[in-house]
Every structure is written in structure tokens, then in C-alpha cells.
Amino acid sequence: xxxxxxxxxxxxxxxxxxxxxxxxxxxxxxxxxxxxxxxxxxxxxxxxxxxxxxxxxxxxxxxxxxxxxxxxxxxxxxxxxxxxxxxxxxxxxxxxxxxxxxxxxxxxxxxxxxxxxxxxxxxxxxxxxxxxxxxxxxxxxxxxxxxxxxxxxxxxxxxxxxxxxxxxxxxxxxxxxxxxxxxxxxxxxxxxxxxxxxxxxxxxxxxxxxxxxxxxxxxxxxxxxxxxxxxxxxxxxxxxxxxxxxxxxxxxxxxxxx
Amino acid sequence: xxxxxxxxxxxxxxxxxxxxxxxxxxxxxxxxxxxxxxxxxxxxxxxxxxxxxxxxxxxxxxxxxxxxxxxxxxxxxxxxxxxxxxxxxxxxxxxxxxxxxxxxxxxxxxxxxxxxxxxxxxxxxxxxxxxxxxxxxxxxxxxxxxxxxxxxxxxxxxxxxxxxxxxxxxxxxxxxxxxxxxxxxxxxxxxxxxxxxxxxxxxxxxxxxxxxxxxxxxxxxxxxxxxxxxxxxxxxxxxxxxxxxxxxxxxxxxxxxxxxxxxxxxxxxxxxxxxxxxxxxxxxxxxxxxxxxxxxxxxxxxxxxxxxxxxxxxxxxxxxxxxxxxxxxxxxxxxxxxxxxxxxxxxxxxxxxxxxxxxxxxxxxxx
Numbered sequence: 001x002x003x004x005x006x007x008x009x010x011x012x013x014x015x016x017x018x019x020x021x022x023x024x025x026x027x028x029x030x031x032x033x034x035x036x037x038x039x040x041x042x043x044x045x046x047x048x049x050x051x052x053x054x055x056x057x058x059x060x061x062x063x064x065x066x067x068x069x070x071x072x073x074x075x076x077x078x079x080x081x082x083x084x085x086x087x088x089x090x091x092x093x094x095x096x097x098x099x100x101x102x103x104x105x106x107x108x109x110x111x112x113x114x115x116x117x118x119x120x121x122x123x124x125x126x127x128x129x130x131x132x133x134x135x136x137x138x139x140x141x142x143x144x145x146x147x148x149x150x151x152x153x154x155x156x157x158x159x160x161x162x163x164x165x166x167x168x169x170x171x172x173x174x175x176x177x178x179x180x181x182x183x184x185x186x187x188x189x190x191x192x193x194x195x196x197x198x199x200x201x202x203x204x205x206x207x208x209x210x211x212x213x214x215x216x217x218x219x220x221x222x223x224x225x226x227x228x229x230x231x232x233x234x235x236x237x238x239x240x241x242x243x244x245x246x247x248x249x250x251x252x253x254x255x256x257x258x
Numbered sequence: 259x260x261x262x263x264x265x266x267x268x269x270x271x272x273x274x275x276x277x278x279x280x281x282x283x284x285x286x287x288x289x290x291x292x293x294x295x296x297x298x299x300x301x302x303x304x305x306x307x308x309x310x311x312x313x314x315x316x317x318x319x320x321x322x323x324x325x326x327x328x329x330x331x332x333x334x335x336x337x338x339x340x341x342x343x344x345x346x347x348x349x350x351x352x353x354x355x356x357x358x359x360x361x362x363x364x365x366x367x368x369x370x371x372x373x374x375x376x377x378x379x380x381x382x383x384x385x386x387x388x389x390x391x392x393x394x395x396x397x398x399x400x401x402x403x404x405x406x407x408x409x410x411x412x413x414x415x416x417x418x419x420x421x422x423x424x425x426x427x428x429x430x431x432x433x434x435x436x437x438x439x440x441x442x443x444x445x446x447x448x449x450x451x452x453x454x455x456x457x458x459x460x461x462x463x464x465x466x467x468x469x470x471x472x473x474x475x476x477x478x479x480x481x482x483x484x485x486x487x488x489x490x491x492x493x494x495x496x497x498x499x500x501x502x503x504x505x506x507x508x509x510x511x512x513x514x515x516x517x518x519x520x521x522x523x524x525x526x527x528x529x530x531x532x533x534x535x536x537x538x539x540x541x542x543x544x545x546x547x548x549x550x551x552x553x554x555x556x557x558x559x560x561x562x563x564x565x566x567x568x569x570x571x572x573x574x575x576x577x578x579x580x581x582x583x584x585x586x587x588x589x590x591x592x593x594x595x596x597x598x599x600x601x602x603x604x605x606x607x608x609x610x611x612x613x614x615x616x617x618x619x620x621x622x623x624x625x
Contacts, residue, residue, distance in 0.1 A: 013437070014437065016437060016439075019439075101436070101437040102437070104435055104442075105422075105434070105435050105437065106420075106421040106433070107404075108408055108411060108419075108421060111408040111412040112412045114412065115409075115412035115413060115415075119482075121409075123405050123408075124400065134484070136486070141401060141488075142400050143501070143556070144490055144491040144493075144500050144501065145489070145490055145491075146489045146491065147485070147486075147489070148486035148487055148489070149373055149483055149484065149485055150483070150484040150486055151483055151484070194420070194444045194445070194447055195444060196435075196443070196444050197442065198435060198441075199440065199443075201434065201440060202441075203441075205424040205432060205441075206427075207425075207455075207456060207457060207458050208334055208427055208457045209334070210333075210334045210458070210460065210461045210462055212462045231594055231595035231597065232595075233586065233591060233597045233599065234596070234598045235586065235599045239600055239601065239604040239608045240611075240612070242598045242600050242605050242608070243605050243608035243609040243611075243612050244612060245598060246559075246580055246596065246605075247612050247613070247616070249595075249596045250557065250580075253557075253578055254318040255318075255556060255578060258613070258616045258617050258620050
């Protein structure tokens with residue numbers, strides 16, 4: 001299957017210190033990958049945003065390679081998963097960043113969309129390439145691990161922040177590009193079961209601890225005797241025997257494979 | 259007027275004498291002086307009316323600290339009538355009794371090394387349907403659980419959910435929003451993806467941790483994903499913060515060449531303490547500690563490092579710390595899971611030889 005239609009979902013970000021609206025870097029990576037892919041595959045590219053078309057942050061995406069941004073108008077309580085799903089019916093490949101910088105910031109959107117559209121989702125993608133009728137994705141994992149996964153199209157791919165992509169900013173593109181507000185979809189209120197109580201971050205989170213009823217004596221003991229955490233100490237034997245102890249420890253905990 | 263009885267202190271009250279002959283009074287009046295810890299009471303649920311389900315992937319047969327915190331969180335929040343079930347995907351050799359799991363179900367086929375989200379989701383959903391847990395807890399990490407948890411949230415549409423939970427107690431959870439500038443609170447949802455280090459794993463009780471194995475039921479499932487392979491980047495190319503095995507040198511290492519060949523034999527990254535870097539033996543980007551890098555390796559081999567507080571700060575997230583040192587009283591010995599006392603150079607040489615022998619023996623077996 002050839003990729004004919006690529007859709008990139010972008011959100012708006014904010015500067016971490018000044019709070020000035022700007023592009024969300026994760027989504028910009030997805031946009032750059034989308035632009036490159038659409039050029040090599042001669043596919044058409046749609047850049048989609050749900051929110052306010054007058055948001056100054058959207059202009060950054062024009063400068064970063066989008067010719068046109070289609071904006072789905074939303075209301076504060078509307079369900080953007082539904083509004084997106086309606087427009088994504090014919091997309092072969094949907095790209096987005098793995099995490100937003102604004103809003104709920106839960107990283108759930110690509111998963112909810114995939115479930116709604118009943119298509120596969122791969123998160124933390126570093127590289128994409130098409131192999132036959134499948135898309136081959138390099139996935140990021142911590143500790144130097146990378147996984148290659150092939151996935152059938154259409155699919156949603158969420159790009160990892162460490163993807164080796166250089167953003168190309170051009171002022172002329174920002175001036176030439178267009179931002180178009182789409183017609184407002186029928187209002188569907190989000191089925192939010194949870195009422196979030198939002199406040200500025202003024203304190204550190206409190207760790208969950210098991211309640212303990214200790215007597216004064218026990219508390220005193222706990223304060224003066226630290227829990228003996230030290231492991232085994234090997235003092236005896238020659239250096240070969242000591243080295244053998246280390247090797248068996250590594251083997252026992254499956255830290256080496258020989 | 260009657261005089262109140264004055265409080266009399268028995269001259270024979272329990273006391274100890276310290277090594278320098280001073281008498282020390284023991285505060286709690288009891289016949290025996292218990293300086294050792296009492297065994298923790300066992301938490302049992304006789305008539306469970308509800309259950310909490312914890313789902314986590316294991317790695318190399320054990321659970322990460324993050325996954326253990328998640329089990330402990332469920333155990334802390336569970337009341338006297340709630341069972342804590344731990345569903346471990348992948349093989350498990352650890353005992354989870356200290357972390358409060360009443361029952362442990364292991365599905366060893368669904369390990370993290372293989373990408374099979376649809377099969378995992380189907381197996382979990384089957385289990386959820388059969389036990390009907392009131393809450394589901396998962397660690398929100400990048401090693402499979404965060405991904406699987408979000409797939410589960412998307413699949414179980416009717417359940418309320420929160421991701422990256424940084425704070426929780428019996429009546430609320432909190433997460434950061436808008437890139438960590440806002441804090442949002444809500445009542446306890448049904449699916450909780452817990453961020454790392456939001457829970458203290460120290461519990462005043464232990465649980466039974468009854469083991470049961472479960473085979474996967476529905477193997478014939480439509481799979482849109484095909485796992486091609488899992489690669490590991492060579493230890494020399496990887497950033498120190500991301501490395502899984504680190505061989506680290508301190509002041510006690512005189513011969514850098516043997517350290518490098520040991521790191522090569524173990525396929526490990528090289529780190530160093532501040533003293534070794536200041537001496538010019540290693541470049542500044544190898545420095546581990548408060549003024550250098552903070553690492554989170556599974557195995558950390560500290561050679562000739564005494565373990566200053568600043569250095570221990572840099573290795574606080576390391577899982578297995580092995581120390582080679584000449585001094586038994588060095589602070590690193592308290593931190594290390596295994597400490598070998600002896601000459602660093604000799605032990606390094608012996609270790610290199612043993613590894614070479616083991617590798618050639620392996621090759622012979624394979625051939």
C-alpha cells in the first residue's frame with residue numbers, strides 16, 4: 001500500500017519560563033517527518049489542530065514546514081478525539097508528538113484515537129521507513145535499547161522527543177502559509193468522568209507512605225539505627241576467588257549473558 | 259491533705275552498660291532488650307469484597323523499583339477487605355511479600371522483550387473480566403507498562419483513569435498539567451498510571467504473595483504489529499545516563515588500560531569519580547556524582563571508589579552496586595550489594611581472565 005495521505009496532529013506549546021505561546025517541539029518533530037515523507041512519497045499532507053485558529057503558536061508550524069494548517073474549532077468541554085476521528089477517515093498515516101505541553105498532558109490522545117479508528121498505534125518512534133505494504137518503525141527504549149516494529153497501515157505513530165531530526169525554521173514560509181478554520185463540528189461534550197481541580201504548582205507532591213503506629217521507643221530506635229542496607233562483604237580468598245564471586249553475582253542477577 | 263505518690267524510678271530498671279562502662283537506661287520497660295527488628299505482621303484478607311490489580315512487566319526476572327512502588331501503593335491503599343493482586347508479565351524470581359502483594363499471577367510468555375500489545379491487552383482484559391478489580395495500578399514507565407496502560411485506558415472506555423500520577427492517597431490523586439506548571443487533583447480513578455518515586459515502599463506488614471501461573475488463552479489474535487528485533491546500542495556509543503552496565507573508576511585505579519579492557523569484556527560503559535577525572539585519567543564527561551552525571555544503570559561496578567556522598571548521590575538509582583575496594587569501612591561498602599575487599603588491579607586482571615575463559619567455554623558449547 002502506498003502512502004497517499006499523511007495527517008500530522010499538532011498542539012500548541014508554551015515557553016517553560018515565560019509562558020509565551022509557541023510550537024510544541026514534539027509535534028514539530030512529527031511535522032518535519034511528515035513533510036519529508038510527503039515529499040519522498042508524493043503524498044499529500046494535512047496539518048490538523050483542534051482549538052483556536054488565532055493562536056499565535058500555530059504560525060510556528062507554518063515556518064517549520066506546513067503550507068496550510070486546518071483548525072477544528074472546539075469549545076472548552078468538547079471531545080477532541082471525536083472531532084479528530086471524523087476528519088481522519090482517509091488518512092494512511094497519522095503522525096503526532098508523544099506528549100503535549102499544554103492541556104491535560106496525559107499522552108493519551110494517540111491511543112484514544114487509535115481505539116476509536118480501530119487502527120494500530122506505535123509510540124516513542126525515532127525513525128520511520130516504508131517496507132512494502134508495511135511501515136517499519138524504530139522505537140525508543142531506555143538503557144540503549146531500540147526495537148524495530150513493522151506495522152500495517154493506516155496507523156498512528158507518536159514521535160519520541162529524541163528522534164534525530166533537525167527543525168528547519170523559515171520566516172518566508174511563516175508569511176506565505178495559511179491557517180484555515182474549518183466549520184465547527186456538532187458539539188459533543190467530552191464524557192469526562194473525573195472533575196479535575198487545577199491549581200498552580202506551589203508545592204512538592206507528597207509521597208504516599210504506609211501509616212505506622214510506633215511507640216516513642218520504636219521511633220527513637222528507627223531514628224538512631226539506620227536500616228542495615230549493606231550487602232555481602234567478601235574479605236577472604238585470593239584475587240581469583242574474589243573475581244569469581246563478582247562473576248557469580250552478575251550471573252545470578254542475569255546481568256551478563258555468558 | 260494526702261500527699262500524692264511521688265513517681266519513683268526503680269533503681270533496678272533495665273539498663274545496659276556501654277563499652278566505656280557508662281550505664282545506659284533502656285526507655286521501654288521490658289525484660290529483654292530487642293535491638294533487632296521484630297518480624298513484620300502478616301496482612302491477610304479473609305473475605306475479600308474487592309480487589310486491586312497491579313500490572314507490570316518484569317525485567318530479567320525481577321521488578322524495577324518503579325513497579326515495586328506501584329505494588330506497595332496498592333497495598334497501602336487497600337483496606338482490610340481488599341485483595342491486592344499483582345499480574346506480572348514476564349518471568350519472575352523475586353518475592354513480592356515485602357511489597358504487599360496478596361496474590362501474584364505470572365504470565366511468563368508476555369515478556370517485555372517481545373512487542374505483542376494486542377495479545378497482552380486481550381489477556382489482561384480477560385483477567386479483568388473474571389476478577390472485576392475495583393482499581394488497576396500500573397507503573398507509568400517507558401519499558402512497556404506506560405504504553406500498555408494507555409492502551410488499556412483507551413480500551414476500557416467506561417473506567418476513569420489518570421496518567422503520570424505524582425501524588426496519591428486514599429481520597430485523591432494529583433498529576434502535573436501544562437508541562438509541569440499546574441497541579442491537577444481529582445478523586446481516585448479506576449485506572450492509575452503511577453509516576454516513579456511517588457510512593458515509599460516501606461510497609462509495616464508483609465503479605466502472602468501466593469504464586470500462580472497463568473498461560474495465555476487466546477493465541478490466535480489478529481496482530482497488526484510485527485516485532486522485528488530488539489537492538490542494544492554498543493556501550494561505547496551510549497550516553498552514560500542511559501547506560502545499563504557501568505564500570506567506574508576512582509582513586510584506587512592506577513592502571514586505566516586494565517579498567518578499559520574490563521569494561522570492553524563486560525560490554526560496559528566507563529565512568530569515573532571526581533578524583534579520577536581531576537587526575538586527568540578520564541575526560542570530564544565521564545564523571546559520575548553530584549557535579550557530574552546521575553546514572554541509573556542496572557549494574558554499577560565501582561572500582562577503587564570510596565563512595566563520597568556526592569558520588570553516592572550520582573548512583574542512587576543504580577540497581578546492583580558492586581564495589582572493589584581495599585578499605586572495609588569505606589562508605590561505598592554500605593551502599594554496595596556486594597563488596598569485594600582487595601587490590602583493584604589484581605581483581606580486575608583475574609576478572610578479565612575469568613570472563614575470557616567463560617566466553618571461550620560458551621563458544622565451545624555453541625560450536
